[in-house]
Amino acid sequence: MRSVAVVGTGLIGTSIALALRDRGITPYLLDANPEAAHTAADLGAGVVGVPRTPVDLAVLAVPPQHVATSLHQQQVRGLAHDFTDVSSVKVRPHAEAAKLGCDLARFVGGHPMAGREQSGPLAARADLFRGRPWVLTPSESAGERVVARATALAELCEARPVVMEPAQHDRAVALVSHTPHLVASLLAARLLHGDESHLQLAGQGLRDATRIAAGDADLWTDILSSNAAAVVEVLSELALELDAAVDALRELAEAPSVPGPARAHLNDALARGVRGRGLIQGRALSGVAAGK
Numbered sequence: 001m002r003s004v005a006v007v008g009t010g011l012i013g014t015s016i017a018l019a020l021r022d023r024g025i026t027p028y029l030l031d032a033n034p035e036a037a038h039t040a041a042d043l044g045a046g047v048v049g050v051p052r053t054p055v056d057l058a059v060l061a062v063p064p065q066h067v068a069t070s071l072h073q074q075q076v077r078g079l080a081h082d083f084t085d086v087s088s089v090k091v092r093p094h095a096e097a098a099k100l101g102c103d104l105a106r107f108v109g110g111h112p113m114a115g116r117e118q119s120g121p122l123a124a125r126a127d128l129f130r131g132r133p134w135v136l137t138p139s140e141s142a143g144e145r146v147v148a149r150a151t152a153l154a155e156l157c158e159a160r161p162v163v164m165e166p167a168q169h170d171r172a173v174a175l176v177s178h179t180p181h182l183v184a185s186l187l188a189a190r191l192l193h194g195d196e197s198h199l200q201l202a203g204q205g206l207r208d209a210t211r212i213a214a215g216d217a218d219l220w221t222d223i224l225s226s227n228a229a230a231v232v233e234v235l236s237e238l239a240l241e242l243d244a245a246v247d248a249l250r251e252l253a254e255a256p257s258v259p260g261p262a263r264a265h266l267n268d269a270l271a272r273g274v275r276g277r278g279l280i281q282g283r284a285l286s287g288v289a290a291g292k
Contacts, residue, residue, distance in 0.1 A: 003055035009040035010065035014059030017045035019157040040121040060085040064226035068096035082146035089226040090166035100115035100119035117214040134159035174230035
């Protein structure tokens with residue numbers, strides 16, 4: 001793959017462009033906001049403008065609700081031979097692209113599992129994807145060439161390509177990304193009701209638990225709306241767990257030192273949390289050991 005265009009120069013798009021520059025590819029940068037594209041170019045991410053001839057691959061770094069229309073527009077324009085996206089939702093954009101009549105033989109969905117709580121090109125990093133999973137969701141109509149090029153993109157960004165079905169991907173990110181972001185935001189919003197005397201006691205634990213709540217609200221509204229069904233499934237189960245914890249705590253408020261079902265339930269909830277945290281902590285440590 002010799003030439004790439006990046007459509008959308010926010011955090012992810014600019015980070016991809018910076019990573020490609022480090023590998024000797026100078027991307028063409030396009031953005032509905034010219035200032036963002038020029039900011040990315042000033043960072044060394046590429047050159048602003050439309051190429052004179054189609055590039056090998058165009059990366060659509062736009063929010064989920066804009067993927068289909070962007071794909072259609074850029075295919076009509078003839079921007080690239082092949083196309084991929086990097087949005088965190090896969091089923092809805094693919095269905096919308098099919099309705100618009102996009103050439104899906106030249107498109108494969110993609111989603112690098114990396115990000116930051118900051119947004120915009122100034123938050124971009126060339127090493128953002130290093131060692132991180134990069135999900136590819138090829139449909140039955142996707143050609144071998146576009147899959148190969150999307151895989152090469154992930155590898156050029158030093159990510160680990162992972163192939164999944166679109167619906168499987170959306171269920172997975174609802175569990176490991178989308179619901180956690182919403183929960184962190186709801187928890188952080190409770191701080192608006194705290195007195196200054198309360199907030200001055202906030203420690204690193206609370207900062208860790210709410211760090212991702214600093215993400216762009218408009219972008220995350222789009223993400224959650226686009227993957228609403230999968231998030232509802234996870235959030236509904238969590239709501240049942242929260243209701244049970246509230247009931248247990250109400251009982252313990254009456255008799256905090258008395259052994260019984262309420263205390264056992266609370267202990268079980270906390271112990272399951274320890275085990276669940278261990279599942280992802282173990283993966284993180286193994287990745288570090290492997291130099292990822």
